[in-house]
Amino acid sequence: MANFKILDSNTHKNTRVKLGRGAEFGENIHTVPVIAEELHQLVLEYPICFIKDNNTGQFGLNALLGFEVGENLFLEGNKWNAQYVPLHIRRQPFMAGINGEDGDRPTEENTVITINMDNTRVQESEGELLFDADGKLTPYMETVNNLLATLVNGIIRTEAFVKALSDNDLIEPVQLKVSFASGEEKRFDGVYTIHEENFKNLSAEVLSAFHRSGYLQAIYMLKVSMGNIQKLVSMKNKTL
């Protein structure tokens, strides 16, 4: 499904990217990875929680978009019913790649832009060009470039944030139990959020360090965001 190639002004001079939202672009997903920098926008729309990566078991920060695989309740045809769409969605079909050994940390020198040639957005007849006639990045591609830079740095900062929470035992599993208008009840496992009890008992030193690093604010936003579960239930009920 993914065929990433390093972006190149020659190879990709005729390549175009279709814009817009929709299931046809693979946006019918029920969770999406997010970065901590996005929290202040996300918190107004999405429940945000920690979910473990199946392959590595590591916690990642994710926004919930639906209740089952393939269900994005924010997506209505070609409309995404939210003021803010997560960066991970908007970066498609591009990704920042690292030119180096497995496990290398991204730096300005080793980071390259890659494009997934198998993504349905990518073709040569419609949409935005990536390079102009002189082989320079188009304004569209400049925007993407900035977005990817934000993401790359944001992912590293988010990993540090999640690790700090985990090290201080501030992550706990939640049993999500929701009931829909149809009378159906569903339970969800594998969703983790802030451990209230341990958070209340944090030492003054850790609290103060968390305050300085912005973690404290992020924790509050995460707690508040879980209220959006109810909003998600209402959205689901409308589809029933």
Place this chain on the structure above:
Amino acid sequence: MENPIKSIVIVGGGTAGWITAGVIASTLKKSAGSNYSVTLVESPDIPNVGVGEGTWPTMRNTLNKMGIRETDFIEKCNVSFKQGAKFSQWVTGDKDDFYYHPLVLPQGFHNINLAAHWGEGGNNKSFSQAVCPQEEICELGLGPKKMVTAEYAAVANYAYHLDAGKFSEFLTNHCVEYLNVKHILDNVVSVNNKDGDISSVSTKHNGDVAGDLFIDCTGFKSLLLGEHFNVPFKSCKDQLFSDTAIAVQVPYQDDNSEIASHTISTAQSAGWIWDIGLFNRRGVGHVFSSQYISEEKAKQELVDYLKESCTNTDDLNFRTINFNPGHREKFWEKNCVAVGLSAGFLEPLEASALLLVEISAQMIAEQLPTHRRAMDIVAKRFNETFLYRWDRIIDFLKLHYMLNKRSDSQFWIDHRAPETVSDYLKEQLELWKYQVPSDHDFEHALEVFPAASYQYVLYGMGFKTNANPRGLSDTSYREAQNYFDKNEKQKQEFISTLMPNRELLKKIHRYGLQKV
């Protein structure tokens, strides 16, 4: 004699000493104020016996309670997962003769006794295949959990295989750094008395180490309980004949060789071979009775076994350990209690050695007397409990032998002789001829092996329980069928979601598991 018990001195390191130190120190840290101390005196010159490499699932809770991260333990002690034991050639001795003693309980174990329904026939599966998914998981070489499973949590119940030497080191660091255990590396030169109690032990370079309670973890030497107090040793060689082990560490063929997630126990002509897969190597050994086979011939059987999986057996370093199977007549005498080999030793069948250390340490920690006066009462109860437990463990090990149907060697024939079986076990077997084992057959609180374990071994070895003359109700038939069906579904689910044991361990080394 009203003296308060505040200072606890453990003599001897090794896994027994350090598990005991960890369990007691972590329990006290949680519950007691600051008026106590835990000290461990360890000789720098005496090597660890270090063959206790298999554990029970209880070890997960033991480590967790000490505040150890499972990821650290797995990384530092060459740990692999153990989902039970496969007993090969214990019944008929044929090449394809085997049964499993898995760690997962039969489906619906607390609601229904599936053994009665399995006995009714109707399916061709072995008992363990019919009632739990673990045999299949083991045969396929899959690990017992996923990367998203939290530390110490399981998809399928598991224990560990570990490097005993590394484990001692690891526990030493943890106990000293986080649990405030005082570590004295020195040789004990004498044991000092006051009013019949041990008042202190004298060390070569660190003077006298005084204490209120002394815990003897000095291994086979049994320095305090055996040598100082002369508590007699009770051999059980009349029931369990093995008295010698030849142990060897075997490298894997390459970095991708499968790591079995169960102990493989293969019967030989006068004993059996254990085969334990760690992350970095295997630990293999032949335990046998010197009355029935010479050491030379026993070694040859071990080499023959190894040749199937190891190309060059000449480079291996074989180590012989002689032991007298049995235990002390008492474990707690005056102000001294023995834990580990100093209390007793049985052949490593069913990993009882480390288990006994865990449950001994746990009982000492939970019932730690506050005053010397109270100690004699606790000691009496401790002795009663552990005499019962040793007897049941001996019985359970004996069960593995006495149900054999082999006629190819005197060792196996003699193991069936009634005079080598305890009266208690004979009575249980008489009962089980007429009704399937249930937890009601045991004194719950003290029991080491649950009825499920007896079921796995009995029916694995072809033991027959008569059908209930009162019959079985339609309701219970339906309920049983639901559990049998559930088991098949669970097997498919586990097979499709669990990964090979080595891959799981590699990933844990790389990414670590989460605490929650």
